[in-house]
Ligand SMILES: O=C([O-])CC(=O)C(=O)O
């Protein structure tokens with residue numbers, strides 16, 4: 060007897076505009092704004108460089124080498140969403156490619172994040188459809204095994220609940236819990252303003268050692284300045 064599997068329809072989603080604006084701030088800023096949380100880890104990489112998106116998560120749990128539940132998830136995806144695919148055990152097979160991307164783009168979906176492989180990378184780049192994955196692989200899939208759509212999944216140790224905000228760019232992928240998305244946006248805006256002031260100061264020649272009061276820290280740590288000629 061097979062285990063009971065479910066497709067959850069229409070979960071509550073974070074505000075679409077908040078998700079989009081978090082996306083504009085990018086992963087490093089949003090990760091810091093969350094208190095250095097939510098990063099899916101360096102193993103999830105963009106299929107092509109330069110994309111930056113923010114959207115609301117629709118999740119799918121697939122079996123390795125089987126993309127049946129991605130087909131089921133596409134129907135649950137809409138404008139402003141990002142499809143997030145996990146597998147029930149580690150897999151690098153290319154579960155997703157340009158045909159899926161075409162279907163998702165038609166529905167207004169902003170991108171895909173896969174804890175497995177992606178393929179058709181050249182076509183994805185030409186289409187401008189953003190994709191992040193743990194592998195690039197031509198290995199094809201079957202459509203045989205039931206999984207879940209829109210239940211929480213874990214990728215890189217991060218819990219992703221449907222409706223959370225996903226932010227992704229060249230630095231990787233960050234998940235912002237739906238309940239924290241407004242607070243995260245406020246913190247990201249504050250951080251961006253602070254970094255703008257720091258950028259201006261650095262352009263003016265100020266040093267981080269002075270701006271951040273780090274000379275005292277070096278002293279506290281016992282770090283001494285020694286002239287090269289005085290080195291033993
Ligand atoms: O069809 C598949 O199995 C995945 C793929 O290559 C596509 O979406 O284009």
Ligand SMILES: [Mg+2]
Nearest residue numbers: 156157158179
């Ligand atoms: Mg294909």
